[in-house]
Amino acid sequence: MLRLFHNTMSSCAQKVRFTLAEKNLEWEGVELDLRAGQQFEPEFLRINPKGLVPALQHDEHLLVESNVIIEYLNEAFPEPPLLPVESAARARVRWWMKKLDDGLHLETIALSFGIAFRHQLIAACGSDEAVAAHFARIPDPYVREVQRAVVDEGIESPRFEQVVQAFDQLLGDLEQALSTNVWIVGDELTLADIAYAPYVTRLDHLHLQGLWDDRPNIARWYAALRERAGYQAGLTNWFNAKYLPLMDSAGEAAWPRLEQILSVVRAER
Numbered sequence: 001m002l003r004l005f006h007n008t009m010s011s012c013a014q015k016v017r018f019t020l021a022e023k024n025l026e027w028e029g030v031e032l033d034l035r036a037g038q039q040f041e042p043e044f045l046r047i048n049p050k051g052l053v054p055a056l057q058h059d060e061h062l063l064v065e066s067n068v069i070i071e072y073l074n075e076a077f078p079e080p081p082l083l084p085v086e087s088a089a090r091a092r093v094r095w096w097m098k099k100l101d102d103g104l105h106l107e108t109i110a111l112s113f114g115i116a117f118r119h120q121l122i123a124a125c126g127s128d129e130a131v132a133a134h135f136a137r138i139p140d141p142y143v144r145e146v147q148r149a150v151v152d153e154g155i156e157s158p159r160f161e162q163v164v165q166a167f168d169q170l171l172g173d174l175e176q177a178l179s180t181n182v183w184i185v186g187d188e189l190t191l192a193d194i195a196y197a198p199y200v201t202r203l204d205h206l207h208l209q210g211l212w213d214d215r216p217n218i219a220r221w222y223a224a225l226r227e228r229a230g231y232q233a234g235l236t237n238w239f240n241a242k243y244l245p246l247m248d249s250a251g252e253a254a255w256p257r258l259e260q261i262l263s264v265v266r267a268e269r
């Protein structure tokens, strides 16, 4: 039995659903409303003390951390394989996945909250005291600090410059990798593509496609991803109409600020 604790728009849950779909696995879902704080309920904190989705229950095993979960699924359900055969190529996939855990995921939280989710959070909380109480409930200090850094000032926050720099660097690296391969590592879809699909999708939802205007290989890769049944089952079918219009309009409004930061970042490189 596979039971996934998840959320419609969580990037980390998206990659797990994508993997489950590529493996043609049946699963049942427990959906958490992150804006209502269901991730902080004691029942869920017993599953993941960090109060983060996704978590996966497989029979008697309980797993957290999306990259760990998708590697586990690939081992427990080997067909079709989502890692290359060759050791060096497998290491390359893991190197890409590690970059997410080393900081890019936190940058994505800063990007999403700085542009869009801060508006939902402030509206849901209704007062500065309630926003402070929300932060106090976040068990993971890194997640707490990164949200706190951008919620007040949004895209004008100094933290936002680091975010733009990180994504521009990432997209440059991806463009280079994709200039010699069909997929990020080689010519077959791997866990690296599945792991990065939600992040480029997030940029797309935040109306930031301008970041790959001059990066044709990313545009080609992203179009190919969206064609895959696994992407549609794991991401598209879960896109949440409560989030998308806000992300699009707030992202469009943020674009001039991003362009301004980009021009500085690129001139310094």
Ligand SMILES: N[C@@H](CCC(=O)N[C@@H](CS)C(=O)NCC(=O)O)C(=O)O
Pocket: 010, 011, 012, 013, 034, 039, 051, 052, 053, 054, 064, 065, 066, 067, 101, 105, 138
């Ligand atoms: N490193 C973790 C990160 C998980 C994570 O940050 N999950 C977010 C959704 S993408 C979450 O649950 N956020 C709860 C919150 O915003 O309080 C993983 O890869 O699973």
